[in-house]
Amino acid sequence: MARILVTGGTGYIGSHTTVELMQQGYDVTIVDNLSNSSIDVLDGIAAIVGKKPDFANIDCGNFVDLDAVFKQYPDIVGVIHFAASKAVGESVEKPLLYYRNNLGSLCTLLEVMRLHQVTNLVFSSSCTVYGQPDAAHLPVDETAPIQAALSPYGNTKQINEEIIRDEAHADKTLNATILRYFNPIGAHPSAHIGELPNGVPQNLLPFITQTATGLRPELKVFGNDYNTPDGSCIRDYIYVVDLAKAHVKAIDRMLNAADREQVEVFNLGTGTGLSVLTLINEFEAATGVKIPYTIVGRREGDIEQVWAAPKKANEVLGWKADTPIRDVLASAWKWEKRIRNIK
Numbered sequence: 210m211a212r213i214l215v216t217g218g219t220g221y222i223g224s225h226t227t228v229e230l231m232q233q234g235y236d237v238t239i240v241d242n243l244s245n246s247s248i249d250v251l252d253g254i255a256a257i258v259g260k261k262p263d264f265a266n267i268d269c270g271n272f273v274d275l276d277a278v279f280k281q282y283p284d285i286v287g288v289i290h291f292a293a294s295k296a297v298g299e300s301v302e303k304p305l306l307y308y309r310n311n312l313g314s315l316c317t318l319l320e321v322m323r324l325h326q327v328t329n330l331v332f333s334s335s336c337t338v339y340g341q342p343d344a345a346h347l348p349v350d351e352t353a354p355i356q357a358a359l360s361p362y363g364n365t366k367q368i369n370e371e372i373i374r375d376e377a378h379a380d381k382t383l384n385a386t387i388l389r390y391f392n393p394i395g396a397h398p399s400a401h402i403g404e405l406p407n408g409v410p411q412n413l414l415p416f417i418t419q420t421a422t423g424l425r426p427e428l429k430v431f432g433n434d435y436n437t438p439d440g441s442c443i444r445d446y447i448y449v450v451d452l453a454k455a456h457v458k459a460i461d462r463m464l465n466a467a468d469r470e471q472v473e474v475f476n477l478g479t480g481t482g483l484s485v486l487t488l489i490n491e492f493e494a495a496t497g498v499k500i501p502y503t504i505v506g507r508r509e510g511d512i513e514q515v516w517a518a519p520k521k522a523n524e525v526l527g528w529k530a531d532t533p534i535r536d537v538l539a540s541a542w543k544w545e546k547r548i549r550n551i552k
């Protein structure tokens with residue numbers, strides 16, 4: 210069976226994708242420098258699929274180390290590139306770290322792929338490239354205009370997409386699939402893997418689950434004066450396992466479809482927008498746990514509302530994010546309880 214290289218494979222989305230790839234019969238080699246993940250994730254993956262993926266503790270920006278991995282695994286037929294720094298606030302504080310890490314690792318990866326004639330790349334991008342779409346572009350499909358990034362992190366996603374397009378133009382053998390994620394949430398139903406935020410969570414659902422355990426006294430809802438039905442921001446929350454499955458579909462398509470374009474872009478979301486206050490209510494309904502919260506001022510740089518038009522992914526990839534939101538929220542709570550040893 211074919212082997213897929215997963216960069217950042219011990220991270221949140223990378224680990225769930227590795228599970229889905231292995232369950233579909235792919236061999237997987239993970240490369241990760243463990244800068245924002247734990248080696249124990251490999252045990253979590255093994256507990257689900259019955260064996261550990263191959264693993265190399267290297268930095269994707271290191272040409273010599275990455276080259277050695279491609280030499281060791283000549284059966285690699287495709288790469289899914291997750292490895293990147295992803296904290297929006299930190300990227301504002303340390304822009305050079307983000308540009309060096311997120312741009313440098315992609316350039317190195319593309320060089321090594323070309324050297325070893327590996328021609329299939331799936332790239333982990335974000336709906337952040339659309340900024341706040343105007344009303345005519347909601348829900349957002351892939352033709353919506355790209356807008357100036359609000360953070361160095363967002364900018365690295367935009368530049369990475371451009372790097373891929375330029376390289377594909379220069380090297381006609383390179384196939385790329387750019388996946389623009391909306392808001393990934395939840396954990397594997399087994400609770401063997403899930404999201405492990407560093408320190409105080411910046412993202413909504415990890416903050417909710419930590420508040421549910423009592424670790425945080427209350428959730429702060431950033432603004433209720435937006436132009437939305439209940440005044441809080443709207444996002445498209447997509448189950449991480451559904452998202453992981455889309456990567457397998459993208460790889461399958463790259464390896465099998467004759468009619469694909471050289472660079473393809475897909476929005477990965479559910480097609481439904483939920484407000485912050487709705488998500489809190491749904492969490493309470495799914496788990497029976499009350500979330501204490503207060504409304505505070507808006508968070509700088511937040512987008513009012515964005516959700517996906519996933520039609521292209523539904524039709525072309527034959528994929529749909531259809532796990533009910535309460536099951537998704539219950540999976541996040543099961544995972545949080547497991548890592549906190551709560552019964």
Ligand code: UD1
Nearest residue numbers: 297335337411412413416429430431442444485508510511
């Ligand atoms: C953020 C990034 C996005 C990145 C994604 C990665 C910004 C502007 N966007 O998305 O580029 O790809 O994370 O995970 O930072 N909220 C609260 N209280 C909280 C935390 C969040 O009310 O304690 C609200 C936010 O205001 C927002 C919603 O919850 O309306 C979702 O926030 P978050 O999970 O941080 O995701 P995004 O901001 O959509």
